[in-house]
Amino acid sequence: MIKMVVFDMAGTTVNEDNVVYKTLQQAINQHGFDFSLTEVLAEGAGKEKLQAVKDILASKEIDLPETEIQEIFSNFLNQLKEAYLKLNVKPIEGAEEIFSFLKKNKILVVLNTGYNQETAESLVKKLGWEKGKHFDELVTASQVEKSRPYPDMILLAKEKFGINDTSNIAKVGDSIIDIVEGKNAGCGLNIGITTGAHTEQQLLSGEPDYIINDLRELEELTVR
Numbered sequence: 001m002i003k004m005v006v007f008d009m010a011g012t013t014v015n016e017d018n019v020v021y022k023t024l025q026q027a028i029n030q031h032g033f034d035f036s037l038t039e040v041l042a043e044g045a046g047k048e049k050l051q052a053v054k055d056i057l058a059s060k061e062i063d064l065p066e067t068e069i070q071e072i073f074s075n076f077l078n079q080l081k082e083a084y085l086k087l088n089v090k091p092i093e094g095a096e097e098i099f100s101f102l103k104k105n106k107i108l109v110v111l112n113t114g115y116n117q118e119t120a121e122s123l124v125k126k127l128g129w130e131k132g133k134h135f136d137e138l139v140t141a142s143q144v145e146k147s148r149p150y151p152d153m154i155l156l157a158k159e160k161f162g163i164n165d166t167s168n169i170a171k172v173g174d175s176i177i178d179i180v181e182g183k184n185a186g187c188g189l190n191i192g193i194t195t196g197a198h199t200e201q202q203l204l205s206g207e208p209d210y211i212i213n214d215l216r217e218l219e220e221l222t223v224r
Contacts, residue, residue, distance in 0.1 A: 002189065003169070004107065004168065004170070005109060005170045006110045006170070008112065008174060010113070010196065011174035011195060012193055013091065013215070014089060014092060015089070017087075019083050023083050024040055028040070028072055030075065031068070031071075033060075035056060039056070043055045045175035045177065046114055046175035046176070049073065049076065049116070053072050053076070084123075084126075089123060092195050097215075098219070108136045110139060111135050111138045116141060117142040139157050149181050151185030154171060167188035170189035170190075171185070171190050173192065174197050175198050175203075176205060177206075179203065179207070189210070191209060191210045191212060191221065192204075192211045193213070195213070
């Protein structure tokens with residue numbers, strides 16, 4: 001029986017037109033590189049963003065001093081803040097409907113993300129989502145020692161709501177690392193969705209329990 005669904009944000013419940021990864025691409029390439037958005041998404045999607053920078057560079061065996069990596073990351077954060085001031089953020093189609101459905105069925109709705117707290121909260125504010133009304137908790141990479149693919153964010157949510165068994169939790173995300181995070185946490189359902197960073201073929205490599213194309217498909221998977 002599913003008691004909690006943990007949703008990724010960008011690409012899963014939030015449509016922000018890939019602004020985070022476009023900004024990450026820009027910040028890295030301004031340092032003298034030429035990564036495509038496809039490469040950035042393949043290596044960085046779903047991860048805590050400093051780790052994403054490191055993994056994107058490592059994919060081409062680029063070894064920079066830590067000071068330069070921190071400089072790229074700092075530039076990314078500054079540029080992202082500017083981008084968000086102008087950004088028109090929308091919910092992914094079906095997001096608010098599935099939140100409402102789950103809450104009516106007494107299933108907890110948790111948002112989790114590789115964003116830092118400030119970025120995540122700015123997204124939620126732009127969407128007009130309220131804790132206690134649209135979702136029950138927001139867990140970010142800033143709140144845990146280890147971000148995805150480690151299970152720390154899901155385990156933090158589990159502890160907060162006193163859920164004894166992670167098999168009662170479903171994880172939903174648009175990237176391979178979301179699926180791996182859920183599996184590492186022992187979630188009873190690990191679900192990929194095709195609305196964001198990774199294609200169905202890429203998601204399949206994470207061996208999810210299901211792949212969906214619309215969040216509303218969760219109604220049949222979570223309430224049985």
